[in-house]
């Protein structure tokens with residue numbers, strides 16, 4: 212294969228597409244992205260077609276110009292893909308995406324495979340919702356970055372409830388949130404990255420920072436890796452996946468969910484691993500050999516979130532100071548507008564030890580802010 216002759220199409224042109232495209236360009240693949248927002252992040256490094264990945268005809272005509280199709284997000288219209296897959300390689304397969312798009316179907320697939328998941332059901336009326344408290348309520352489709360998930364502990368919380376029907380789960384007393392990247396190709400070969408520990412933003416319900424390796428015993432690390440691979444197999448997964456798990460206070464593990472694409476919890480792999488999740492993504496979709504997942508250094512990854520109260524064109528405050536710190540890599544996604552808690556970039560911090568990296572990360576968090584030209 213001459214990568215220069217191969218066109219990879221990505222549905223969605225956000226930061227995940229941008230970083231996948233950067234990895235693809237390294238090997239000289241041609242990258243095209245379909246995204247409705249002009250000058251989307253990936254357009255900086257790939258050719259953008261402005262259009263909707265939710266419109267079947269647009270997806271079809273976009274696919275005609277590509278050899279391989281993959282995803283920046285799972286919330287795309289899948290109907291044209293079942294037709295397209297006869298003529299074009301689509302990774303992950305539309306069947307896998309169908310399972311993932313619906314949180315109930317996804318849970319069900321893990322449950323049927325005998326994997327541990329929080330107790331779950333679909334609830335369609337308010338009385339049942341109330342009876343089950345405390346619960347976690349999730350939109351069946353369309354949720355991301357914590358939008359579409361609410362924790363309802365008492366009757367007072369019911370006013371925050373999402374529209375019904377929805378998925379309802381037992382509330383797990385989480386000790387740690389763990390995530391890891393798993394890649395699996397169509398020959399059944401796989402690589403499992405070291406688990407990371409995620410710390411969530413108290414207001415946004417989305418990832419604030421993570422560190423790798425996670426603080427887990429050898430046995431738990433092994434169990435997490437095994438479970439993650441089983442979960443990917445349970446959805447027939449071929450491609451690259453981000454697997455999220457919970458560890459409760461009694462050391463029980465649960466699978467939370469799978470993202471069928473590069474994942475926020477794998478951003479540190481760009482600097483900290485032999486093969487980044489983005490290069491691995493490019494390798495698996497193009498059928499190239501999988502790379503080593505080896506962790507080369509302890510790492511902390513901070514999300515750069517839009518500061519509350521700021522909108523409009525982003526202003527990056529403290530960039531000079533942060534870049535002067537050794538072992539720090541700043542990634543700015545190039546989104547044209549900021550809003551509170553929007554993912555605007557991330558920072559990876561390497562250290563001789565995890566403690567050292569965490570110390571630097573604490574300082575960076577204080578200095579580096581994404582503000583905006585409009586203050587409200």
Ligand SMILES: Nc1ncnc2c1ncn2[C@@H]1O[C@H](COP(=O)(O)OP(=O)(O)OP(=O)(O)O)[C@@H](O)[C@H]1O
Nearest residue numbers: 329347354355356357358359360380381382383417
């Ligand atoms: N059953 C549960 N018990 C306790 N907390 C939960 C449960 N399910 C989810 N949460 C909390 O809510 C967060 C978001 O949930 P989930 O990952 O299912 O939603 P999401 O919107 O798809 O998130 P993202 O796109 O950020 O991964 C979890 O990371 C966890 O902190």
Ligand SMILES: [Mg+2]
Nearest residue numbers: 357455467468
């Ligand atoms: Mg999640």
